[in-house]
Amino acid sequence: MTNNSDIFQQISEVKTAIADLLDMSKQHGATSAEAVISKSKGISVSSRCEELENIEFNQEGALGITVYVGQHKGSASTADLSHEALERTVKAAIDIAKYTNEDSFAGLVESELMATDIQDLDLYHPHEITPEEAITFCLEAEKSAFEADSRITNSDGASLSSYQGFKVYGNSHGFIEGYPSSRHSLSCSVIAESGDEMQRDYAYTVDRIFQSMEAATTVGSKAAKAALERLDAKKLDTCQVPVLFHAEVASTLFGHLVSAISGGSLYRNSSFLMDSIDTQILPEFLTIEERPHVLQGLASSPFDSEGVATVDRNIVEAGVLTTYLLTGYSARKMGLKTTGHAGGIHNWYISQTDPDLAAMLKKMDKGLLVTELMGQGVNTVTGDYSRGAAGFWVENGEIQYPVSEVTIAGNLSNMFKQIIAIGGDVERRGAVQTGSVLIENMKIAGN
Numbered sequence: 001m002t003n004n005s006d007i008f009q010q011i012s013e014v015k016t017a018i019a020d021l022l023d024m025s026k027q028h029g030a031t032s033a034e035a036v037i038s039k040s041k042g043i044s045v046s047s048r049c050e051e052l053e054n055i056e057f058n059q060e061g062a063l064g065i066t067v068y069v070g071q072h073k074g075s076a077s078t079a080d081l082s083h084e085a086l087e088r089t090v091k092a093a094i095d096i097a098k099y100t101n102e103d104s105f106a107g108l109v110e111s112e113l114m115a116t117d118i119q120d121l122d123l124y125h126p127h128e129i130t131p132e133e134a135i136t137f138c139l140e141a142e143k144s145a146f147e148a149d150s151r152i153t154n155s156d157g158a159s160l161s162s163y164q165g166f167k168v169y170g171n172s173h174g175f176i177e178g179y180p181s182s183r184h185s186l187s188c189s190v191i192a193e194s195g196d197e198m199q200r201d202y203a204y205t206v207d208r209i210f211q212s213m214e215a216a217t218t219v220g221s222k223a224a225k226a227a228l229e230r231l232d233a234k235k236l237d238t239c240q241v242p243v244l245f246h247a248e249v250a251s252t253l254f255g256h257l258v259s260a261i262s263g264g265s266l267y268r269n270s271s272f273l274m275d276s277i278d279t280q281i282l283p284e285f286l287t288i289e290e291r292p293h294v295l296q297g298l299a300s301s302p303f304d305s306e307g308v309a310t311v312d313r314n315i316v317e318a319g320v321l322t323t324y325l326l327t328g329y330s331a332r333k334m335g336l337k338t339t340g341h342a343g344g345i346h347n348w349y350i351s352q353t354d355p356d357l358a359a360m361l362k363k364m365d366k367g368l369l370v371t372e373l374m375g376q377g378v379n380t381v382t383g384d385y386s387r388g389a390a391g392f393w394v395e396n397g398e399i400q401y402p403v404s405e406v407t408i409a410g411n412l413s414n415m416f417k418q419i420i421a422i423g424g425d426v427e428r429r430g431a432v433q434t435g436s437v438l439i440e441n442m443k444i445a446g447n
Contacts (some may be wrong), residue, residue, distance in 0.1 A: 042165075192227035194231045235446050285353055
């Protein structure tokens with residue numbers, strides 16, 4: 001981990017403040033309590049048409065406390081870590097708890113589930129960048145896009161952000177731990193024009209380490225290429241064909257799976273995957289591994305938002321769902337044990353069947369390659385799926401022409417079972433790392 005004594009000093013001070021806060025809560029009558037603070041600082045710069053548009057310096061972070069008085073819960077927060085401010089915050093939380101309804105499922109997660117081995121996951125790589133340097137990156141990205149082709153006529157802008165900070169969580173079990181992290185990103189969005197037609201697309205790069213991001217010129221060139229490829233798009237007649245979700249959008253399919261197997265959806269009976277543990281929800285060739293402790297991982301964490309140790313596990317094994325995603329509260333509601341997913345998932349790796357996108361296109365032979373999804377037409381209760389889409393029509397395993405203004409529809413339960421291949425063209429810029437996903441048959445609504 002990059003050595004930066006300043007941030008570790010801040011973490012130490014915050015740990016002390018949280019310890020004081022938890023002691024105060026007990027003195028004022030709380031049965032138990034938990035507190036968390038996430039602090040970050042950084043810079044965000046944007047340009048448009050190769051001119052500076054915005055510079056923001058951000059420094060934020062408040063300490064929040066939740067107290068439990070029996071089964072009554074109250075919460076309050078403060079950005080002031082002085083003793084007086086902490087005491088006022090504790091009193092406010094306890095006052096709120098007096099007026100909340102009793103909830104038999106409220107409370108801390110069991111003490112034996114707290115993380116004890118806090119690994120250094122190498123998430124902290126701060127990068128000092130001046131506004132002038134940040135502006136240069138944005139301008140370079142846009143310049144590269146404009147120089148790629150005369151049909152790139154306009155820009156939606158480029159933006160760079162560079163942030164560093166830390167998170168500390170503590171509770172009255174005696175658990176108080178924290179770790180620093182950093183995140184840097186650069187994006188560029190441009191517009192291509194041909195006759196009366198205009199098409200927009202973008203590219204971006206993100207990493208824990210600033211120097212590991214793609215070059216600004218590469219981001220700009222990729223944005224231009226993506227926009228140009230969409231020109232002369234056609235509509236399709238309504239049909240039922242195989243659909244290949246490009247890796248950049250395929251992760252959304254597994255995002256719907258996350259929602260469907262999360263405790264909040266399940267205990268409310270609002271999931272199409274109710275009572276699905278130990279049942280086959282995906283093809284036998286498909287396994288989903290969760291690996292929370294990947295060094296420098298964008299979704300790595302040694303513990304979740306309740307202090308529960310994160311562990312390696314297979315979410316789906318040979319197509320069979322092995323676990324739900326539970327917090328302390330949802331686990332108690334369901335009579336189960338938390339899985340350490342308060343705050344979200346941790347680095348999902350989806351198994352692959354084919355080497356690359358070209359192989360996936362050959363396997364599909366004829367159908368729609370989807371590169372963009374629009375709208376929110378997904379019902380997690382029923383699994384019904386209907387979203388606007390754009391992409392490319394494929395015949396004989398080769399891209400023929402771009403497609404726009406179509407709707408793809410199906411049901412997630414069937415779609416998951418109809419996955420027939422997953423590519424090795426893995427998208428690595430998020431919590432879900434998957435290649436392109438080929439679904440055997442979906443309805444395309446067009447002309």
